[in-house]
Amino acid sequence: MTGTTLTTPLAQVETPLLAVALAQGGAVPPPSLAELDRAAGGVVARAITSGDFKGKRDETALLYPSGAKPQRVLLVGLGKPGDVTRTSVRRAAAVAAKRARALGATHFTFALAPEARNGIAAADVGQVVVEGAAQGAWAFTELKAAPDEPKAEVEAVAVACDAKDANAVGAGERLGEALAAGHFLTRYLQMLPGNVCTPSYLADRAKQLADQYGFTCTVLDRAQMREENMGALLAVAQGSQQEPRFIVLEHRGAAAADAPVALVGKGVTFDSGGISIKPAQNMEDMKFDMSGAAAVLGTFEALGKLKPKLNVVGLIPATENLPSGTAVKP
Incomplete structure (x- = not known):
């Protein structure tokens, strides 16, 4: 899994999937997503006010914006604002990557709403997003029959952030890439049958x-x-x-x-x-x-x-x- 940083406004991000991690409660839409919501025809605010998305942990809502450049917007719940940790963000990135794989996207963009960051350092955000994306996109396909509708591998995630955080996020991504590679090898070896992995x-x-x-x-x-x-x-x-x-x-x-x-x-x-x-x-x-x-x-x-x-x-x-x-x- 490769990580890159992105400082483009979310409404202008050209991506097959923009995943946005949100916590429960707060303004509708969150101030950081107001521009995206306007460009997308209000789909974010409608998903929240209708009750279709409440921000609970692992909850998702897949939206199709009418005007913004992202092809799809995926809202991912983090749970209560005070409970958001590195683990919460890693888990949200994994949920997003799993959905990206199901949609056939080879890459996607992940944004952690500033209102939900709960003091997590920028470098930690970069690290855990890449780790989580790799974990969520991973699948053991070796030794299995090819599916009727094979899905492409999710190869990259772009982490959207403020320009002032870009260097720290990028440094975190390099650490996340290395750890993700270690996770990948570990899980691959675990899944091999005993007659192969001797x-x-x-x-x-x-x-x-x-x-x-x-x-x-x-x-x-x-x-x-x-x-x-x-x-x-x-x-x-x-x-x-x-x-x-x-x-x-x-x-x-x-x-x-x-x-x-x-x-x-x-x-x-x-x-x-x-x-x-x-x-x-x-x-x-x-x-x-x-x-x-x-x-x-x-x-x-x-x-x-x-x-x-x-x-x-x-x-x-x-x-x-x-x-x-x-x-x-x-």
Whole structure:
């Protein structure tokens, strides 16, 4: 997801979808939207005064303006004004992006009404809008049959803001893009089935990150783990034909003497319970036992883009846990 800043008056924004986040109550229309409402033939005020839109959290109203340049205006509720936080704005951006995807728009514009900002810093607005837009537009389509009416990917969001806030919003967007990329990789790895996302697959993805961003990557195989006396991990792995891997990623952004931040992510790519096999119901969800590993790899995706001045070590013990004649006994 790419973020850009936009200081054009909302009525003059040429976009397939203009999403405006509003809180409950206040003037109708909000003063910041008066020009847009006039240009759009009063559709914003009518939606509010009719009761069709009250500003409750996640509430939406899709409007078709008669005179303004946006093709569509989507009002998105934030809830009570005093309760609006970064999380509220991120969530509203996700709601808007999900609607943009449903409408087939490859990009859209998002505006947070100043009356609803509740003291949120401009940089935070830029960050959470890009994060939320990426989360809302995301969909796992790999390995699925093509739909009858395929939707284009939402690739970009423009954050409308005052000119004085443009630099801060832009800086926040760069942070949001990096975090969104990390979210994307994490969610993608989580959704892959266990026969695809194996311990070796996770190790290969770690090596790809290292090659792309210059990290140090070390991968131990079964024999090397045995040399390191990693008995617990090897015991879990011994019931599976898939080879275990112990993955170490290192980002070195500070002095060598500086203590690193250590991240440890559980990488059980499929966990049937071993000999103590789990019930069949929801067994397919046991692929999610590698979510900790996915989070570590997603974090390193973000680290590669941001290149912070600190040392970070990511540790991923990756294995399957399956029943067999060689599985460890309780």
